[in-house]
Amino acid sequence: xxxxxxxxxxxxxxxxxxxxxxxxxxxxxxxxxxxxxxxxxxxxxxxxxxxxxxxxxxxxxxxxxxxxxxxxxxxxxxxxxxxxxxxxxxxxxxxxxxxxxxxxxxxxxxxxxxxxxxxxxxxxxxxxxxxxxxxxxxxxxxxxxxxxxxxxxxxxxxxxxxxxxxxxxxxxxxxxxxxxxxxxxxxxxxxxxxxxxxxxxxxxxxxxxxxxxxxxxxxxxxxxxxxxxxxxxxxxxxxxxxxx
Amino acid sequence: xxxxxxxxxxxxxxxxxxxxxxxxxxxxxxxxxxxxxxxxxxxxxxxxxxxxxxxxxxxxxxxxxxxxxxxxxxxxxxxxxxxxxxxxxxxxxxxxxxxxxxxxxxxxxxxxxxxxxxxxxxxxxxxxxxxxxxxxxxxxxxxxxxxxxxxxxxxxxxxxxxxxxxxxxxxxxxxxxxxxxxxxxxxxxxxxxxxxxxxxxxxxxxxxxxxxxxxxxxxxxxxxxxxxxxxxxxxxxxxxxxxxxxxxxxxxxxxxxxxxxxxxxxxxxxxxxxxxxxxxxxxxxxxxxxxxxxxxxxxxxxxxxxxxxxxxxxxxxxxxxxxxxxxxxxxxxxxxxxxxxxxxxxxxxxxxxxxxxxxxxxxxxxxxxxxxxxxxxxxxxxxxxxxxxxxxxxxxxxxxxxxxxxxx
Numbered sequence: 092x093x094x095x096x097x098x099x100x101x102x103x104x105x106x107x108x109x110x111x112x113x114x115x116x117x118x119x120x121x122x123x124x125x126x127x128x129x130x131x132x133x134x135x136x137x138x139x140x141x142x143x144x145x146x147x148x149x150x151x152x153x154x155x156x157x158x159x160x161x162x163x164x165x166x167x168x169x170x171x172x173x174x175x176x177x178x179x180x181x182x183x184x185x186x187x188x189x190x191x192x193x194x195x196x197x198x199x200x201x202x203x204x205x206x207x208x209x210x211x212x213x214x215x216x217x218x219x220x221x222x223x224x225x226x227x228x229x230x231x232x233x234x235x236x237x238x239x240x241x242x243x244x245x246x247x248x249x250x251x252x253x254x255x256x257x258x259x260x261x262x263x264x265x266x267x268x269x270x271x272x273x274x275x276x277x278x279x280x281x282x283x284x285x286x287x288x289x290x291x292x293x294x295x296x297x298x299x300x301x302x303x304x305x306x307x308x309x310x311x312x313x314x315x316x317x318x319x320x321x322x323x324x325x326x327x328x329x330x331x332x333x334x335x
Numbered sequence: 336x337x338x339x340x341x342x343x344x345x346x347x348x349x350x351x352x353x354x355x356x357x358x359x360x361x362x363x364x365x366x367x368x369x370x371x372x373x374x375x376x377x378x379x380x381x382x383x384x385x386x387x388x389x390x391x392x393x394x395x396x397x398x399x400x401x402x403x404x405x406x407x408x409x410x411x412x413x414x415x416x417x418x419x420x421x422x423x424x425x426x427x428x429x430x431x432x433x434x435x436x437x438x439x440x441x442x443x444x445x446x447x448x449x450x451x452x453x454x455x456x457x458x459x460x461x462x463x464x465x466x467x468x469x470x471x472x473x474x475x476x477x478x479x480x481x482x483x484x485x486x487x488x489x490x491x492x493x494x495x496x497x498x499x500x501x502x503x504x505x506x507x508x509x510x511x512x513x514x515x516x517x518x519x520x521x522x523x524x525x526x527x528x529x530x531x532x533x534x535x536x537x538x539x540x541x542x543x544x545x546x547x548x549x550x551x552x553x554x555x556x557x558x559x560x561x562x563x564x565x566x567x568x569x570x571x572x573x574x575x576x577x578x579x580x581x582x583x584x585x586x587x588x589x590x591x592x593x594x595x596x597x598x599x600x601x602x603x604x605x606x607x608x609x610x611x612x613x614x615x616x617x618x619x620x621x622x623x624x625x626x627x628x629x630x631x632x633x634x635x636x637x638x639x640x641x642x643x644x645x646x647x648x649x650x651x652x653x654x655x656x657x658x659x660x661x662x663x664x665x666x667x668x669x670x671x672x673x674x675x676x677x678x679x680x681x682x683x684x685x686x687x688x689x690x691x692x693x694x695x696x697x698x699x700x701x702x703x704x705x706x707x708x709x710x711x712x713x714x715x716x717x718x719x720x721x722x723x724x725x726x727x728x729x730x731x732x733x734x735x736x737x738x739x740x741x742x743x
Contacts, residue, residue: 151656151736172660179658190653190740194351206340207658215337254657 097160098262098293099125099148104157106143106316117143119316120157125295127261130288132304133297135313142266144313145297149184149264150177162261179207183255185265189247191239191254198222198235201253208258225253229283245276252283256292263287265296269303281306345671348643349678359639360679362632363719367683367712368690370625374708375691377618379701384610387528388603395465396566396578397606398423398585401599413589413597417545417559422588427580429572434461434565435541439548443537444510445498453494454536455511457544465565468533473505473520481540488516493534495521511537514547574602626715632679633719640672640727651731652739665732672724673717680716684709 106118117140125131135141146152147159150166153174159167166177183204184190191200201222205213213221226235229249239247248268255263265284269277285306288294296303304310305324312320349356400415417435424433436458443453462468463475476487488509495504495518504518516539525533545559568577578600586593644651651664659667688704695702 146737149656151740172662175655175658175660175663178656184656186653186740190649190656192650192653195347203654204657206337206344207654207660207663215339 096127097124098127098129098162099123099295100160101148102158104144104147104154104159106140106147106152107155116316118147118154121313121316121318123311123318125262125293127293128288128291129309130285130294130307131296132307132310133295133313134299134301134304134310135319136299138315139313139319140316141297141313143316145264145266145295148262148295149182150174175207176209179204180210180212180258181261183258183260183263185248185251185255185263185268187267187270189239189244189251189271191247191250193240194238196236196238197226197231197242197250197253200239200250201225201257203254204258212258221257222253225257226250228256229253243276244272245279248272248276248280249283252280252287256287261293263292263294265294267298267300268296269298269300277303341666341670342674344667345674348667348671349675355639356675359636360675360682362635363629363676363679363716364632364683364686366625366629366632366719367680367716368687369628370622370712370715371684371687371704371708372691372694372702373621373625374618375687375702375704376694376700377614377621378703378705379695381611381614381618382703383701384614385607387526388607388610394568394570394574395603396568396574396581397599397601398564398566398581399562399599401596413591413595414560415562415564415585415598417541417561419585419588420561420564422584423564423566423581426584427577429569429577430566431569432461432465432567434459434465434567435561436462436563436565437541437544437559437561439544441512441548443494443498445504445507448498450494450497453511455544455548456536456538457541457548458538459541461567462538462565465567466533468525469523470520471523472503473518475520475538476540481542484542484546485540486514486516486543487519487540489520489522489538490518491522491532491534491536491538492524493532494537497535509537511539512548514543516543578602625712629712629715629719632716633676633723636672636675636720637723637727640668640724641730643671644668644727644731648734648739648742651734652736652742655734655736656740661732664734665728668728668731669721669724672728673720676716676720676724677713679720680713683716684713687712 101124102122104118104121105116108115108117119140121140121144133141133144147154150161150169151174153169154167157167158165161177162181164177166174169177192203198219202218205218205221223232223235226232229252231246231249231253234242234246239250242250268284269280272280281303284294284296296307298304308324310322310324311318312322398415400413420433420435424430436456439455439457440452441455442449442451444450456462459481460476460478463470470489471492473489475489476485480487488511490498490504498504498509499507504521507518508515509518522533522538527533541561545561566577566581568574581600582593582598585598586595589597591597654664688709691702691704694700
């Protein structure tokens with residue numbers, strides 16, 4: 092994957108909730124860029140607007156004003172159906188609480204995004220093979236037929252990562268991916284995300300955990316809806332050499 | 336989204352909550368089963384009635400006096416009399432046989448047993464064939480008995496038991512009012528047909544009836560008054576033509592105009608049509624009642640679907656986040672509702688057919704399973720599912736992905 096290709100480019104991204112006197116400015120002219128292959132963390136105290144930013148970057152909502160170019164495409168003013176299509180083809184999500192379908196095998200959970208693929212990139216009979224490859228990639232080759240309740244938290248999050256990868260998205264968005272895990276499992280997940288990053292994936296992690304942020308190249312700090320601070324992580328290079 | 340996937344997802348959702356799905360379907364199951372059983376019962380009743388009417392003999396014309404203008408000052412001389420029957424038999428072509436009937440109500444005594452207000456029917460021997468009756472024991476009276484005004488009687492089965500218990504009544508004598516008659520036979524059980532209970536009656540020769548019991552207090556009547564003439568028509572003859580001939584003949588004999596409507600002439604078909612209109616009204620009432628239970632079942636589906644949408648909000652959010660459009664979500668829930676009503680309809684149809692069969696087997700009522708009723712019930716179940724599934728499906732489709740994902 093080329094490294095000088097811009098995946099995220101926002102200009103004056105603003106989100107205002109409510110009307111008139113009761114209105115709240117959640118995002119205030121946020122401009123940022125993320126290049127292909129980057130591993131970036133978005134941090135900030137609660138109310139800083141990081142969830143709002145994540146929702147817009149994840150095409151789950153649209154900005155009140157400003158522009159968001161995702162992978163060369165302006166997605167600032169798309170309708171519900173177009174957003175759904177972008178989410179399906181270009182994005183992969185990892186949630187704090189995994190969000191796997193209960194009583195459904197790991198394999199079927201990973202296949203889920205393909206069900207909503209309108210471009211029919213992959214024929215139906217190839218779905219299972221593809222999902223198997225993804226599960227093997229995250230180290231769950233022997234747990235394909237297990238249901239979420241039969242898997243540990245770390246394993247469930249791996250299934251979720253495999254699900255995020257199956258459409259080969261240009262951007263992976265992880266919302267507190269280690270928030271529900273013990274430190275050991277959390278570290279495993281971060282190592283996995285780091286490996287994916289080294290393989291070329293573009294990943295944005297929203298977190299308030301400084302340890303998670305240490306795995307990233309760049310930390311974008313938000314405060315009161317604005318970019319407060321951008322830290323280029325020194326320790327990141329250490330981690331990279333360890334991982335490599 | 337692939338149609339197979341839609342069905343797969345919906346089917347899995349139903350299977351994941353087997354008990355709840357079954358309870359949801361229960362309304363539809365009961366509704367569909369009720370429609371089928373109700374229609375089977377009313378069709379059974381209808382079939383029984385039309386069988387009974389047909390069993391009264393085919394190609395039959397009933398002629399009777401129209402009692403529309405009875406009372407003081409009314410000319411009661413226009414009455415059906417015995418010679419009318421003879422005239423019909425002799426003058427009208429296409430008539431194969433004519434049977435007369437006159438009824439009376441008298442006290443009947445046998446030994447110490449006394450039954451008041453017992454129906455006595457005076458008839459000609461062909462009455463047996465025309466009314467499709469059979470003799471269980473002994474014999475029916477003959478033309479000779481009628482000619483000789485023989486004092487003989489044939490008893491209905493119930494009446495025989497009431498008078499003689501288990502003893503054989505043939506050869507015994509009974510007293511009808513003050514006339515002693517000899518029992519020559521007992522009829523086989525027939526039951527009630529068209530509000531006439533054939534088993535509680537006594538049957539005597541028409542000549543004896545006219546002589547002893549049917550003497551009208553209004554003594555101006557010319558000849559012997561009779562209640563009914565049954566005219567059996569050759570199947571090859573034109574029924575309408577025969578009816579017209581009878582009308583002309585009677586009008587001429589009684590010196591009235593054709594338009595006077597002094598006599599009522601009905602056919603087997605008329606009787607069947609009347610019965611059918613009554614039972615079809617009954618049937619549509621039952622169908623409506625069953626239809627209401629289908630609607631109630633539909634409301635049950637809507638309820639559970641709404642609960643299901645709330646419960647699965649996070650799942651909806653997840654599906655939206657991986658690319659499901661509002662339409663995808665709408666179809667998923669609509670298909671789920673539809674599948675549930677169809678499966679419910681299927682179970683209900685099986686239960687209905689089984690229930691109708693068991694009901695017909697276990698009770699004295701006859702049931703006829705109407706194939707179109709299964710189709711009707713099934714189609715209504717599908718319509719109910721689609722209709723009541725639409726609102727919850729729409730609710731699900733309109734969820735905001737962010738709110739849905741955050742839902743606890």
